[in-house]
Every structure is written in structure tokens, then in C-alpha cells.
Amino acid sequence: MTMNHDATFRERVHEFWGWFPAQAGQLTSAVKSENPQENLESFFDQVREKIGGLAWAFGPGSTEDTLSFTVTGEGEKSRQLLAQYWSDQAVPVPGWDFHCSRQATPAEHLQAIKIQVGEANVDVDTVMIDTEVDEENQAVNLQAWHPAFEHLEENDRYRIAFLLLDESLGEYGTQTKLGKIDLRPGPEDQPLAKPLIELPMYLASVWAEKGWEESSPLEAYTGYQAEPTDDFVRSDTMAGYTNVPEVVIAFLDNDGKLPEDPVAGTGAAFMFVKIDRGELPQDHDPMAIRTEIELEVARRLAGGGGYVIGGATGTDHSYVDVVIFDGDRSIAAIQEAVDMTHSGGFEILPFFPAE
Numbered sequence: 001m002t003m004n005h006d007a008t009f010r011e012r013v014h015e016f017w018g019w020f021p022a023q024a025g026q027l028t029s030a031v032k033s034e035n036p037q038e039n040l041e042s043f044f045d046q047v048r049e050k051i052g053g054l055a056w057a058f059g060p061g062s063t064e065d066t067l068s069f070t071v072t073g074e075g076e077k078s079r080q081l082l083a084q085y086w087s088d089q090a091v092p093v094p095g096w097d098f099h100c101s102r103q104a105t106p107a108e109h110l111q112a113i114k115i116q117v118g119e120a121n122v123d124v125d126t127v128m129i130d131t132e133v134d135e136e137n138q139a140v141n142l143q144a145w146h147p148a149f150e151h152l153e154e155n156d157r158y159r160i161a162f163l164l165l166d167e168s169l170g171e172y173g174t175q176t177k178l179g180k181i182d183l184r185p186g187p188e189d190q191p192l193a194k195p196l197i198e199l200p201m202y203l204a205s206v207w208a209e210k211g212w213e214e215s216s217p218l219e220a221y222t223g224y225q226a227e228p229t230d231d232f233v234r235s236d237t238m239a240g241y242t243n244v245p246e247v248v249i250a251f252l253d254n255d256g257k258l259p260e261d262p263v264a265g266t267g268a269a270f271m272f273v274k275i276d277r278g279e280l281p282q283d284h285d286p287m288a289i290r291t292e293i294e295l296e297v298a299r300r301l302a303g304g305g306g307y308v309i310g311g312a313t314g315t316d317h318s319y320v321d322v323v324i325f326d327g328d329r330s331i332a333a334i335q336e337a338v339d340m341t342h343s344g345g346f347e348i349l350p351f352f353p354a355e
Helices: 009-031 041-051 077-088 147-151 154-169 171-177 196-210 245-253 286-301 327-341
Strands: 055-060 067-072 096-099 114-117 120-123 128-134 139-145 178-184 222-225 237-242 269-276 306-314 317-324 346-350
Touching (some): 009 077, 077 306, 114 154, 120 154, 171 178, 171 196, 245 306, 286 306, 317 327
Antiparallel strands (some): 055 067, 114 120, 222 237, 269 317, 269 346
């Protein structure tokens, strides 16, 4: 079966895992060939058809005899949720490891990674850093500098720095362990400076000393407050929480009009349930009712329908936010969950309405 553009994300992922194992032997030969890019072109076309909208890469596996295939949201939680679901559905394939985020490069290979800027190499040995432990946020703030930064625009500095940080710490490590990141062309008075290659070991020692637990960025939620208005749908929001602020908080900051859907073309969608609080009995706690609805929606979506990504309370409505993977079937599951826990009116609305 060939998936079409109307297929849901769940269907596309199911198709991928039904297809990949049969290609594994051929892929192994292609990746190890002298011209992997040319030999993998038809494979790339198939991946774009099945999980387009996400980034992917081949790499070494956990042993000398294995390879890895990584699907990544490239540091954006909106797409990392999709990569996580893809990974959760993985089937065992001999000779292959699968990851849903970019992995840290082993220390013995890290020094080989160099980025050419003019006549200078920017790498983990020549980028110098200074660090500051942020106890309150359980993170390490970072200052970094390199002479080549003087000739780069700010965006290019950060792009290069994050490439090297992701290689050093992995995609999730960069997100969860680092706080503020400040880049500059050259050092001021930094007597404790060290090369970037030492950062992974330094962070490991900090986490061990503090007894901090490793975490996933998908487990981190952001609380927010807003000034209620009646200007647009959901503008009555007073407070809420989310683990995808680039969608939910941006929606409020932009008066309900977001310029670009981060999961467009994937078969997934960000939506929210708008629950009429006016129909709740006066002796019922709106927060408790919303929590009950959130839990039931999460239960109904478990197994492939999507995830609950947060919720909010407004002056007139409560909201439950979701990312759905299975189109109309996911929406039906949400409707059943709300009907079961709430006798009043509600709507299920998209964060990114169709044009």
C-alpha cells in the first residue's frame, strides 16, 4: 500500500514499520557502500512519503556490527512528540538501532567534527566555554567563544554552536541540561575556561554531585498567565500549562493566528477542546473538571491517537490541548471522553485552521 497525503500520522508510521524491516539488508549495504548518497536516493523518497515533515539520519549503531536510523524533531517539541511516537512503534530489526533524537557523538569521535568558517576550523577543541551552575532551574548556563565568531552574524554563531552542542550532548542533552547560552567572538577575563570537548564530562559530574535526575524535554511543562480579553477564540485564557509553548503560548501571543503549522504535511494536528464553563454546576470546581477531562482524553488517545499537551482556564471556558495522530478517529475518541466527563457544551478546534 502506498500512503497518500490524506493518510494520518498513525497510518504513515504503521506503514513505515511494515516497510523498513524488508529493506534492512539492502539499506545496510547501501550505507556501507562507497556512494551511499546515490544508493540511498530511492530510500529517501520512500521515507519522505511515509514520515515527511520530520528529519532523519543514518549513523553508527551501538556495536561495530550495527547501524542506526534516527528520526528527529530538530529541537522543536512540536515535532519531537511525533518522533517519540514513531520510536514507540518501532519493531526489532537485526543490525539496526532506532532513535527519536540526535544522539551524542562518542568522545573518541568527537574531535573529528569540524566546521569550516573562512580559514578557521570551529570544533570542540577550539571553542572555549565557561559555565555557571543554576541550582534553581537544575541547569548549567554557558558562555562560549571562538575567534571565528567575530566574522559571523548572530544567527550563524548560534547555528554553529548548537550543531557542536548537539554533537557533544545529544539533542535532548542540549535542551535539558543547558540554561542560558551566550556567544561572543573572544574571551574577556575567563580564568576557568575550558574547551567544549570537556563539557559532557563536566555536566555528568554536576548531575552526579547534585543528585539531579536525567529528563526528557517532552516531560518539561511551562506555566503561563494571560490577560483575558474577548478579541479572538480562547482569548479569555487566564492561566495554563503546556509542553509545546511554541504552539500554545504563541497562539495567544499572536491573537489566535499562527503563521506556520510545524506539523503540516505529517498527518498530525494540534487541537484544543473548548469547554463551556457556564454550564457547570456552581458547586463544581472548574479546575477539577478540566483535570478529569484531561485524564480521560489522555486515556482514550493512548495507544496511537495522540497526546494531551496541556490545559488552560479562562473566564468563560476551560481548555484541553492535544496533538492528534489519527485524524477523525482521534477526534471521535476525544468527543467520547468529554461526553463521559462533562454534561455541558464543548467544541474541538484546531490551532491551525485550514485555509
